[in-house]
Amino acid sequence: MTTFSVALTVVLAIAMLGAAVLAITGRSLPIAILAAGLVSLFASVLFLLLASPDVAMTEAAIGSGLTTFLFFFILGRVRGGENG
């Protein structure tokens, strides 16, 4: 069990860092926003492994759900400006 959760932590950590680098360097803005949402989603799984279910729920509902939608609302309004 312990080795399993450590292995899962390592996988999640690598996935988070990869998604973060993609969010910073990616060419297209929608993909960058989705990658940032993915960082939040992996973070919420990691919070669950760190025995913090309250924080995991908050991060999943607010950090990864609502924030991504806020970004897409604005992205829909500024069409054409994303490459500027």
Next chain:
Amino acid sequence: MAQISLATGFLLILIGFYGALTQRNLMRMIVGFTIADSGVNLVIVAIGYMHGRTAPIIDSTLPAGEAPARIIDPVPQALVLTAIVIGVGVTALMLAYAYKLYQAKRTLDISTFTELKW
């Protein structure tokens, strides 16, 4: 496990701030800030974690008497809970200002906003 999470959190802060500093697009700068935000939350939660202990919720498998010996530190969790909510409020504010700036100049490129530059 806590060490891995701690290192990931610190690296996320660095990646997020690097993105916020080098990008020229306002939306991409805000993306960088949200990644740094996730990193800070991860660092605080990882500091409160203790190996082999469980979540601070009393139920049938965790009687109140055993709680002091078996739960992890609940204070960082309470702090992060509020930090996440404040984070989304700040992000919404930044996005609203980005929208107004786009309305004024029809671009999101930060280098075109030179009114306050010296």
Next chain:
Amino acid sequence: MVRRFAALLLILALGAVFLPLFLAYHPDTSLNPTALYYAERTAQDLGAANIVTAIVVTYRGLDTLGEVTVLFLSAAIVGLVLARDRLTPRPHTRVPAGELLTTGSRLLAPLIMLLGVYIFSNGHLTPGGGFQGGAVIASGVLLLLLADPERRFGHRIIGFIESLSGVAYVLIGLAGLYYAGGFLDNRILPTGQVGQLFSAGAIPLIYSLIGLKVGSEFSSILADLSETEEL
């Protein structure tokens, strides 16, 4: 190029600050005195099963009041910044949402709101609480906005729920000052038995008010953003 180099230098300096912090980290083996106090006293003093909830709502209740105030301010500023756009009449370029989304939202939105209410009314027993439940309610509102982008939510109703729950929150806090140990003390109501729905004194009541307040604040942010014009 210079800008990128300067940013990299700054990040390296920040990393040099973080490295000793990381290397000096030793996991605790026992709880520190503050955490130990909360772990020992929460169940017998406050009657709450979820210690994180007890800290957020009672032990550090004043912080939480300040926090929902900050959230209220940010929602109000988003509304203020985007206010002028809402006055201009929109051209009627209505594209109806698909049948699936319309019917699905009609079916799902009440269930999502009910789940939000469940989450914040059980905040003292299970993981979750006012902030999570409020976000779930706001996502129900978001579903309605996606199904019908032309829909106008009554800002008056959202504002009414928001201010009513805020005032009730402060009044319960003041009642704690008179009838129990201090501001936002939950023992104005009987603490009951740990693990029951009606236990932990005023904690479920306060967290439900926080849930309504947070839900209406997020909903108003989403409604403000969706009512902006497409540029």
